[in-house]
Amino acid sequence: GQQVMQIPQYQHVQEGEDFTTYCNSSTTLSNIQWYKQRPGGHPVFLIQLVKSGEVKKQKRLTFQFGEAKKNSSLHITATQTTDVGTYFCAGMNYGGSQGNLIFGKGTKLSVKP
Amino acid sequence: EAQVTQNPRYLITVTGKKLTVTCSQNMNHEYMSWYRQDPGLGLRQIYYSMNVEVTDKGDVPEGYKVSRKEKRNFPLILESPSPNQTSLYFCASSSSPRWAGGPGTDTQYFGPGTRLTVL
Numbered sequence: 001g002q003q004v005m006q007i008p009q010y011q012h013v014q015e016g017e018d019f020t021t022y023c024n025s026s027t028t029l030s031n032i033q034w035y036k037q038r039p040g041g042h043p044v045f046l047i048q049l050v051k052s053g054e055v056k057k058q059k060r061l062t063f064q065f066g067e068a069k070k071n072s073s074l075h076i077t078a079t080q081t082t083d084v085g086t087y088f089c090a091g092m093n094y095g096g097s098q099g100n101l102i103f104g105k106g107t108k109l110s111v112k113p
Numbered sequence: 114e115a116q117v118t119q120n121p122r123y124l125i126t127v128t129g130k131k132l133t134v135t136c137s138q139n140m141n142h143e144y145m146s147w148y149r150q151d152p153g154l155g156l157r158q159i160y161y162s163m164n165v166e167v168t169d170k171g172d173v174p175e176g177y178k179v180s181r182k183e184k185r186n187f188p189l190i191l192e193s194p195s196p197n198q199t200s201l202y203f204c205a206s207s208s209s210p211r212w213a214g215g216p217g218t219d220t221q222y223f224g225p226g227t228r229l230t231v232l
């Protein structure tokens with residue numbers, strides 16, 4: 001079945017450093033979504049990418065969707081303590097069941113002030 | 114306030130005792146979904162519903178049932194819970210998301226979660 005691999009599993013950074021998490025799918029994705037989950041909280045939708053090679057920015061966050069639509073990345077510039085949490089990607093298999101989302105296992109980010 | 118609510122938030126039960134976790138949304142969303150979250154495994158989709166009376170299996174449906182008799186509610190039923198169903202459960206909803214073939218918005222809203230322990 002479809003798998004979405006996410007690396008790294010954990011990332012510890014000093015405040016002000018950059019952070020990147022990567023997602024790779026074994027199959028072509030029709031879209032990819034990114035979520036943030038604060039400790040003890042629920043996932044919060046950040047963004048969706050649909051087009052091959054798409055790049056979107058939200059303030060210090062940059063999201064990319066690969067040309068082959070099999071990989072994606074989230075990059076945070078100059079991390080802040082408010083960025084702490086687990087970041088998940090979620091994709092839908094191209095040609096698969098609409099509505100069936102596959103999540104990566106997440107990257108847990110900690111930021112040292 | 115637009116929200117997804119789940120009840121109960123915490124539940125400790127014993128093996129084999131049927132239980133229902135309720136999920137309700139007040140945003141008139143067509144799409145609803147249930148996930149379980151386990152350490153090291155991330156979020157896994159259990160069931161989803163594209164609209165009233167339309168439900169489909171996700172990746173881990175075994176041991177669960179759902180129903181969608183009305184738009185706002187999507188209960189998760191465990192007919193005979195087992196210890197391996199101990200987990201954190203999230204309900205989510207979205208308005209006919211484009212990523213699910215609908216014409217609406219992409220944002221998926223999650224409920225606060227239900228922490229279930231099966232002894």
